[in-house]
Amino acid sequence: MKQLIRPFLFILICLVWSACSNTKYLKPGQILYTGAEVEVNPDSAKKIDDQKGVKSVLESKTRPKPNKSILGLRPKLWIYNIAGEPKKPKGIRNWLRNKVGEPPVLLSQVNLQYNSDVLTSHLISQGYLQSVVTGDTVIKEKKGEAIYTANTGDRYKMASVRFPEDVDFLTSIIDQNKDKSVLETGKYYDLDAFKNERVRIDNDLKENGFFYFNPDYLLLQVDSTIGKSQVDVRVKVKDVAPDAALKPFTINKINVYPNYSLRRDSTLRKLQPLEYNGMSIYDDRNTFKPKVFDRLVFFQPDELYNRRDHNQSLNRMVNIGAFQDVRAEFVPIDSMKSNQLDLNIFLTPLRKNSLSFSVTGTSKSNNFVGSEVTLTQTTRNIFRGAEQLDVSVSGGFETQVSGVSKGLNSYSLTAEGKLTFPQFIVPFFKVNSTNAFIPKTIARLQYQLLQRGSLYGLNSFTGEFGYNWKENQYKEHNFNPISITYVRPTIDSLRQRDLFDSIPGLRSTLEKQFIIGSRYNFTYTNQMETQRKNNMFFYGSVETGGNLWGLFVDKNAAGERTIFNTPLTQFVRLEADFRDYYKVNRNVTWANRFNVGYGHAYGNSTSLPFVRQFFAGGSNDIRAFAARSLGPGTYRVDTARFADQAGDIKIMLNSELRFKLVSVLHGALFADAGNVWLRREDVGTPATPGNPGTPGRPGSGFRLKNALSELAVGAGAGLRVDASIFVVRLDVAFPIRKPWLAPGDRWVFDDINFGDKAWRRENIIYNIGIGYPF
Template sequence: MGTNNYIALFFLAALLLGCSGTRKIPEGDLLYVGHNLKIEKGKAPKKTRKQIRSAVDALIRPKPNKSILGMRPGIFFYNVFDEVKKDKGFKYWVKYKLGEAPVLMSGVDLEYNKKVVQNYVENKGFFNAETIVDSIRKGKKAEAKYDVKLHNQYKIKSVVFPKDSILLSKEINLLKEKSLLKIGKPYDLDLIKTERSRMDARLKERGFYYFNEDHLLVQVDSTVANHEVDLLVKIKNDIPDKAKNQYRINNIFVYPSFNLKRDTVSTQKMDTIRYQDLTIIDNKTVFKPFIFDKTLLFNKGDLYNRTTHNLSLNRLITLGTFKFVKNEFKVNDSVENQLDTYYYLTPLPKKSIQVEAVAKTNSANYSGTELNVNWSNRNTFKGAELLKISAFAGLETQVSGQNNGFNVYRFGGETNLIWPRFISPFKMTSGSAYVPNTKATLSYEYQLRTKLYSLKTFNGSFGYIWKENERKEHNLNALNIAFTSSNNVSDLYKSQIAANPSLQKVIDKQFIFGTTYSYTYTNTMLKNRKNNIYFKGAVDLSGNSLGLLLGANDSADPKSIFGVPFSQYSKLEVEFRHYYNFSKDTQLASRIIFGAGLPYGNSSELPFIKQFFIGGTSSIRAFRARSIGPGTFNGNETTNVFLPDQSGDLKLEFSTELRTKIYKLVKGAVFVDAGNIWLLNESAEKPGAKFSGQLLNELAVGTGIGLRFDFNFLVLRTDLAFPLRKPYLPKGNRWVVDDINFGDSAWRKENLIFNLAIGYPF
């Protein structure tokens, strides 16, 4: 072994010794390396012992230094520099960001931890439990040792509720049928606390506005039998009289122009408007009264309940018109057990303008920038209507790829008018925490694809958006109209149409007249869950009413509106995502998408803008955008000098991605994507494109790794991917795993795909 090798081994040994963390432990102290917890096997079942072990492990403090294979790199980096005077710079970063101070045995309070452990097991019904604590020294290290003898767990023998005749006691007795405290179940202090909270919440629904859970007492008698307890639910003697009373709603006052900076209620002369059960006090009638009648759910004479209280506040907030919402309930002194309700509302500025510049990417591997100018009027017709007028202009380009040089320029505008209520000939109501919206939209976009063509698109829609709760949302466009036409078609594009006639449909005039509906369910906003899901289902129907009126039933002789054949089809698309959270910083995200479109009557195929595409930055990342399928058709063999738009009537796609935090803002990912698209009918131009039922044998599969730079306001994503399976290759040769050769420049050029995008793929 050479001298250099000995030197390397010496430094490696020094590093490993330093990583053990004991080199600079103060004299007379020891490095605390954790604890050993033993739950002695007794009469408690294995599941109970396992749950107690897990809970107690989390309660014991302090936590030892992080260890990797017996080494503690955090202590090593902490000891690199003895003293750091500045709270910034490289030394500070190494010592306090990479490093961590050693946890010393002198900082471990064994008796305190013993009390914590003993208290926890007693709260779980093990009143006779014993906890023994000790420590074990191993060289310069020390370990705490906790032995817990559970003995017998006490069970609930009986639950006694208040028996006196006052109204509050009677209401509490009505709740005992669904009580969480069941005879025969183990005693559990946490469960008792939960039961108090449950009873308080139910009483709030029954008019007991001033009651709270601290007014309830649950006494425990453990002397009644062997390892059993009686629970006595009692109302404390010293609770206020108001807490015993049931209240109803009397007067409802609304102050729509309340100013937090000054007491506008008392210092300004107000106009008073009475509308239904409401008294609206305003200085200039900024809002029409009916908007509050539709938003506030309490009526005069209603029994107070917390649900209606919260729903009304949420509906006021989700109107999007008020900056601050404040609510008070006061006892009406002239009427017994009645509450007057006050809503103090501070409006947002009525009109605003916003200018923003955004960076964006799309699934076709285009990146670019866009300038948006948005003007808003939040109370257009004094009914909290939102009028929003937007104008935009942008540029998209491919830095590298098959479409490099074919830039896309876009400009246009959109007008949205949103009414915070249902506008319909039919009676439609919503009692959720979210105000339902009626939305009308008109938009225009001009898109210029340099060297190819330009498209003009007009859109109009009228529909409804409503949420049942924060998880469930419905979006119905009862009327959806789209018209697209092209001009400035280049000779280059015309020459490509001659080689690939399917490109003609991109520039054909299209007229869509129909209805769309989507339903979304998600619980991804809920934190600290192991599992989160997202689901969206969408239905798109076009040309049904026109088809009936005009008798359209032959795609070879289509009926027209304004000289343009209208599209007739049905389309369904479903997306499901699942997020499994291993920890705060590590997550397994998965997605599956299924789509199907059926043209009929007036159409032989779906409109181009409604067809399915696959591949690209947020799809199957190992293949370029829109370069897969349909079926086993190989679009790469066409003579197009730019990316072919390969589309289909059916789509199946799924992805899974393991995400983990690497360092602060940097997150890493390993992913696998798969999928394809198909046609419903044979195509002479695209052999192998028809769906044959052999979908598993015709899937494209790719994998790769990526980095995500999360700046909170922006996530910059980079992915490097390569194919594992190419569906357009002959049967038996579609898996290309054996061909992977990162050292071969030709293989890298053909197979390695770099994706740059903004945001997560799903």
């Protein structure tokens, strides 16, 4: 114990010395500023509401901020001081002083009167109309602190709120919507509420044609002389508001320039337009079909201007993915004599064809490293309806760098075509969407060849037709009514028996599979609202296979429903993924995930097809275990040879504390738990004359009462380089619970020994990834 205490005391003494030594670098007369303290009503026995919160907010508004400190120490200031004055504009000394360190904040930089005025203004904005703040300084040795005294007085409430009398169209709109006012009698005077009320009224007027109105044209008069710490509030339209702001405008002409550029501006304006559905389209090159603009422009001639149609039109034109520049221009015919606007829409298309090339590197926790090359050809507006065709070809290569199968090579070749229509295409029906987001119909074809070294190969063909649409900024739907997958394996017949015997479960991977079904996904997220304390994400999926087709497909002699001599896979698959992100403070976030999946096979099938099963382990899953190595259940696979275990049921929980270290470097501490199971235990196949049978996977079946006791648990830490546009991640994890051990021996805390090389080789898992794990 003494060996540990002595170094600790030495480090502590060094830190305290470094903190004290910062002042010795000050010049004569300089005082180090250590921060501000605000005393709220120190001479009054009566406390105001949330006095601690008010004190904290006031202190946060003082300037300048003192040097950053940790437990009273100022390491960045210390680094600045010990680096000294650099003799060269570059070098380690310059970097330490100007990039890592920070110069001293001096008491002479504090403007007491300015800060007092700022704090007084804030208190008045919160209803403390009689507040007064004064400031002073306290100096001890070479350190100084600012002390502010805030005498708030009573907080005023609104006794009444009056709106303009209903005498014309503008005041009638204000009167009709006054029930939605954020100003309520009995509530505290609040300057932010006054600002929000002006914005609310402006929005109501914009929805009713008042294009030139502005929140600044509204005046909120406050009378604080009525007594009893109350105010009367009167909402009034300023007398100096211009005439154009006080009348509603209607849309006159709608001019659309679908192939606009500054170089062709004068030429396009002289063209004879195509008149279509109330729009004048100036497009001598016939770039787009006119009906495209029915889905993009929500205005009609002679209707009142409204902000909703304005925003939805702009959003649709941006989100359709066909234009690199979008601009809407509202031009008054004569704002003094008329109340009409011409709408000019200028659209600059993206290039019709583009070619992209990408190279990615991979390093997986199952000891495979490799890379993939992808080439994508994009053709836009292929049928003049803003459609997009993406044709891509990719090839990847992996090799196993350690384990019994070291040198096992794997490669894949993929070809895909995807055609996206910016509208719903539904046979025999016309479906219109009126929100700001463009609905999409997507048709996709894909072929993939996966060759797992000398073990086996998989040829898969996929065809899908479906729809994608956003209900609003939070909710997104994907529905594929038709999804077809055909998987044809290839394997050396001479090795087949040996592989099945040595790798139980591989048989299900190498079965012919014909999946015809439907899939629906729903996503909800509010992560774009970065100001929220708590953000959530939810993903739910329902997939069926063979349900409808199973009613029409005849059975073969073996009683199986087949298509092209391949058994039709029949199943229902459900999955839910819930994530919560709680901001402890601006630099610390607590992230949690709960992921559960369930698959039920019936008819021809006894378990989910391999390509639809659930997997556990890996860099985005349970990080203390190699990818696809966990389960099913308590079954233990030889991960050094071949880790490709899957299940029909999955439960996973993740918890991660994320925190900023310095600049773009972030850290994390995490714990993961979970496993996969088969709905029915794999008992293998019995031996028969001429057939030796295959081994099963004992403990692979799911039993609800045993599920929690069969969860694998791991913990670890990570470093992340978060540069906003990309995140590079390194996580190091180790198991603390192994489900394949005997029930009383599954927690392995006592076995943890970071100093043991053999333990580290057996248990430490390194995960390199792009982006956060969830």
